Amino acid sequence: MKSKTILLALLAVCTFSLKAQQALWGGAPIVSPEVNDDKTVTFRFFAPKADTVLVTGDFLPTEKVKTPFGEADAPINALMKKDEKGVWSYTSDKLASELYSYSFIVDGLKVSDPNNVYMIRDVASITDVFIVGGGKADLYSVNDVPHGTVARRWYNSPGNEMARRLTIYTPPRYEEGKTKYPVLYLLHGMGGDEEAWIALGRTSQILDNLIAQGKAEPMIVVMPNGNVAQQAAPGESPKGLYKPTFQLPHTMDGTYEETFMDVINFVESNYRVKKDKAHRAIAGLSMGGYHSLHISRYYPNTFDYVGLFSAAILPDQKMESKVYNDIDGTLKKQIENGYKLYWIGIGKTDFLYKSSVDFGAKLDSLGMKYTYVESEGGHIWKNWRDYLTEFVPLLFK
Template structure:
């Protein structure tokens, strides 16, 4: 047994846990997983001598259909790892296209994170590992050697929502602290089960915008990412009260209250940051439930935003709020003001595709101009990162 394997073996058996070890000096084993090869292949490894089967499940493998209580549902493909005589399991992919990919392991059927990859993303209540294949589309998601913006987690008061403190994420472009310029602002909204951390983590907002600004493809701008769940003042673990598992039920729309309260957010930002306080300096976009919020906020406040983006937008009204009444009349007012961009993006397999088609038919019938982008795939973060990357290049340039 060579030194490396011996070290792996001992640490595996020990299960050293630095955070709680008596002397916290261990950094884990020296297994490398995932290992990104120069040719785009990726090798996964896990030390699990007692396991009978180990699979990797990820979005770089062909989608499979799985039986569920709700019928057949498409999910990420799986591939088997193979075990060597030391209990180390390995699998190497084919060469992968440049992208950000997510995966987990399944050890004897139990879904677990890769213990040798600390890079993780949380989507609602599920934690996955990720890695980025560069030299192509994926480069925009990587931290590059370019000037970096500032990321802020800040609490604002919402008088409309009873004066409660609510948490938001704010991106300031590189250079904001070095000059006295006034900047435009994009307000960027998450979907059901998401929160004020979603776009900066799952959405790679910081990396995408640092890179686009450095390349001259996007204007320097602030991005404000509030928490759009009226029943939740902050992301799980960031608000007072029990630390419960995140769930989709936190996202209830609460009958138009978030939409109605939106000027509180704009007012706070315009009081505390050097930003353009006019329509031509404001953009609003969101994914899924955040696309629904965008549709109704922009329609109810038609003088507020010149750039509007609906990413895989939900648009089913189930509540009675006046915010949701007379959408067609409100859109007539909005488009009479000639917004500079009304951008719609959706995947061909998105379960909201037909509803988006109906929305576009209504816009077409009224000859309202909009930009439409149709991608492959469904209701997934890969698409939302792509929509964001395209949308950002069209902001504040007209």
Template sequence: MKKQFATLCLATLTTCCFAQQNLFGEQPPLSPEVHSDHSVTFRLMAPKAESVQITGDFLPTQKVNTPYGEYDAPGIADLNKDANGLWTFTTKGSLKPELYLYNMIIDGVKVTDPANVYAIRDIANTTSIFLIGGNRADLYKVNKVPHGTVSKVWYDSPTAGMTRRCTVYTPAGYETSRKKYPVLYLLHGIGGDEQAWTELGRAAQILDNLIAKGKAEPMIVVMTNGNISQEACPGETSEGFKVPTMALPKTMDGYFEQAFPDVIKFVEATYRVQKDKGHRAIAGLSMGGFHSFYISINNPDVFDYVGLFSAAIDRQQQGGLDTIYADREQKIDKLFSMHPKLLWIGIGKTDFLYKNNADLRHYLDSKGFKYDYMETEGGHIWRNWRIYLTEFLPKLFK
């Protein structure tokens, strides 16, 4: 018995020592390292690797053709290996203030930076991130300001025939206030989900900072899952750990637009909100801009504020609810006859959806309908969508 006890103690001690070694062992090289001049060094210890590269949106872009059109993809650069097997790359010159995304490519395999614990999922890809503060990018940081609450909330959608999830931001002070708040419905792009705007878009940080500065009205923001065939984001549904994909059914065929009143009904029954057109806004990026456009023109008396961020105008799927997309120009006319306070359009100069948005603007101009327009550098990228959100929010509920 004593011998068995001694053996057990030895095994336990060995396990603990192994765990301690992992915890307090050799630290990985610092990566990324942001220097005072805003250049950045990336490092990877991989003595046996034959090739290490880095790809990220801080590098010059390259054109890529996809089934959805041609767009700008992150560039690629080589890391240099020293005699100890340490691979290194330093950017040439300073990087502008921004939230940047990147991956390492080790012998042809794309991975997150092993030395960087900060990463986010974008559809089926996991990407490392770093932030260089200053100017607009300070809005993307967690600053010492009052913070809102971000909740993952389940609601019943009878139209979709399932219980679904949305992300809801309530501003600082909501829990202790009796005030009723305006609502922004903020929609993601194709392949995204109800977590996209808080993860990739930094929506909560942007809202906290703009509200604290007095540049945006305190508001509730509802970030839905725009894939009407899904309960919620991948890995957090009854389907289990299903592989994320962009190839989802019923994304742009009218069924999400048809079911959207279920979301509004839930929000207005659950939260302290102002339930009138002047205190409702809807906006979205890409597919979410497509949804925002068609929801607003099919419900012209519901929203006074509409934001189209790189909107996928004219990209509807065939065989869906054609009534949602029929008579588009007449529906636009009807929307403007209700005198909306704001239609806001943003698009990148090299966005593959540029012409679609230009065609929409041409019709609006021909009718003399007023709208705000912002054109930025670059294409169909989160960098632009974060900019658009920071420009759109201060214009709401004035």
């Protein structure tokens, strides 16, 4: 009798939930977000007793806010309107083709959209996402093209004295042949992990589409965990389920650079790859750009292609590791050894803009050639996906 009562209670809760979000307009489900034909997007949220519902996201105009790292751009909040059925709605202006993220704020509480199952984690924040197609975001979509394989692999890291996890993309038909491929090592930013580039960066979709269009060489992309105190992303290691944090021990202290050969050794021992400088590239965003800069100069005859995406170059930071000794000398060694591409991208309103410009001036003084790209916006995934789509077609030509 007791179990029957519990079952009836559960059914009542489920029925109420379904009615709350679907039994509107004659039983039709709520559609949110809805990308309209004119590229505006309509958001809807059922909350008849709420006093205020806002929507916020990177599709909205921004305002300056203070962060521990300086000023940054943050999206404003837009007020939604409630109809007679208790459904709040907001329709955006026409949006450019892009992958966007958003959340609702209901009476001061930030919540996810119950009608959108597509969500992405960024450090400890979960946001809903949607894609406006018909432009560059078509590269971020799963299209009818040959697809590569995405795997999560564990490798032994003697330098860190632990098993560690990475994400690896192999191109279409890798499993069917004997071809050896070039490798791009793609590094995440602070607070990220081996899931960041594949989820937020849409790496597998971008590579599938660029390769299918003949704009990129088939390649393997390795996305390691750059937090040497971590075995793997939160929830993916024996540590269990815990709240992710932004900064971990040994962040940007030289340990990752010193032990990076553990990653390369694993890849070159377990995958069909071309094991020479001409077929290795390294790139990363923010902290990953910092790591890419220093790994490429610490091992100055290892990579022919280097990409710094909004690199966290912090000239005032005290760096005691041997990795950071003789920076100018090792950069000169890179020049002497030769390389094919040194690529720097930065947003005009990025809080790291000045340090990127200053680093460019250092390279100028050393006579080191590089490609420099400025984009609109700040320290955001929108820019980093753009940089990846610009950088990848330049590799291994």
